[in-house]
Amino acid sequence: MSPVLTLRERSEAEASRLPPLLARAEHLAGTVLLGDHGRRRAGLGDDFWQYRPAQMGDSRRLIDHRRSARGDQQFVREREWQIAQSVMLWVDQGASMRFASDAGLPSKADRARLLTLATAILLVRGGERVGLTGTTLPPRRGNAQIIRLAEAFSVDDASDYAAPEHRAMIPHARALFMSDFLGDLAEVELALTKAADRGVRGVLLQILDPSEEVFPYRGRTIFQSMGGTLAHETLKAGELRQRYLDRLAERKDALTRLTRATGWQLGLHHTGDSAQAALLWLYRALDGGTR
Known part of the structure; x- marks a missing residue:
């Protein structure tokens, strides 16, 4: 039996002892709509977050030329902040x-x-x-x-x-x-x-x-x-x-x-x-x- 499967089975066994609170908390959390971005913030991570119009002071290296080529305005490709709190x-x-x-x-x-x-x-x-x-x-x-x-x-x-x-x-x-x-x-x-x-x-x-x-x-x-x-x-x-x-x-x-x-x-x-x-x-x- 693989270690991953063992950990999963152990977690499921532990969860089965606590069904009422866990189930209600999961259901309650599922009723809250947080939008597409959740807790994400612009920063130095690896995952794409959004495009925004270029501003004075932005480095030319941040310009996304493919997105900017669609119109007359230049756009910056922002990435998600990856440092967990x-x-x-x-x-x-x-x-x-x-x-x-x-x-x-x-x-x-x-x-x-x-x-x-x-x-x-x-x-x-x-x-x-x-x-x-x-x-x-x-x-x-x-x-x-x-x-x-x-x-x-x-x-x-x-x-x-x-x-x-x-x-x-x-x-x-x-x-x-x-x-x-x-x-x-x-x-x-x-x-x-x-x-x-x-x-x-x-x-x-x-x-x-x-x-x-x-x-x-x-x-x-x-x-x-x-x-x-x-x-x-x-x-x-x-x-x-x-x-x-x-x-x-x-x-x-x-x-x-x-x-x-x-x-x-x-x-x-x-x-x-x-x-x-x-x-x-x-x-x-x-x-x-x-x-």
């Missing part, structure tokens, strides 16, 4: 992300994993390297890397709120952090500051359940953390609503200030909204970080 991914696996206010809604963790894996699929298709922050899964290309990511995303963190990993950030790479960002903000500040110091730019996507935006609770209510470590009972939950909404607004403002200071982009997604729209925004936001 590395994109570092972090998905909050903490217990708070497993919350869903309604059986008809996905949990925050499910939506975060789906969006991150679908984004990784699109990036790999565009020739980029993807991996996890930290040292456990460095950026690589290929479908096997997608399977490794899916496996990593299947592991839950026992703590209520997970902290972003900031070790081993590749200089001048890009990054995607996905969480509800309701935990210790100091950990997020540390991670983004460390990343910015290494020239890493990226995107924070805050994922919230719709109920977390409106606080619909009234009367006697028991609030309990998803990890079971915290609990609070009140007879008048409605009286807590405004204080909660004020705290949530303060957290969003703090995230806005942090991303502006570090050159990152901030997005907000609700689990009741379209995953396709969120994926398209993520892809464009990461692409914008390269310019």
Whole structure:
């Protein structure tokens, strides 16, 4: 049996253990139309990209005489930039992300994993390297890397709120952090500051359940953390609503200030909204970080 066939069979066997997330991520990625050029940029590669009219300062060696002979204007033959970028991914696996206010809604963790894996699929298709922050899964290309990511995303963190990993950030790479960002903000500040110091730019996507935006609770209510470590009972939950909404607004403002200071982009997604729209925004936001 050839080594190539052995690798293929092993990859297929690994994929068969993770059908739901992989299948949904592949389907979601397939719904996003990226145009003919994807993430390609003009540069020093070998593959033809496009013709463009010659401009002042262009070397005569760049002129494509066959294309220019069709008319009175000279054209330059541009080639695709072949240096792949590395994109570092972090998905909050903490217990708070497993919350869903309604059986008809996905949990925050499910939506975060789906969006991150679908984004990784699109990036790999565009020739980029993807991996996890930290040292456990460095950026690589290929479908096997997608399977490794899916496996990593299947592991839950026992703590209520997970902290972003900031070790081993590749200089001048890009990054995607996905969480509800309701935990210790100091950990997020540390991670983004460390990343910015290494020239890493990226995107924070805050994922919230719709109920977390409106606080619909009234009367006697028991609030309990998803990890079971915290609990609070009140007879008048409605009286807590405004204080909660004020705290949530303060957290969003703090995230806005942090991303502006570090050159990152901030997005907000609700689990009741379209995953396709969120994926398209993520892809464009990461692409914008390269310019």
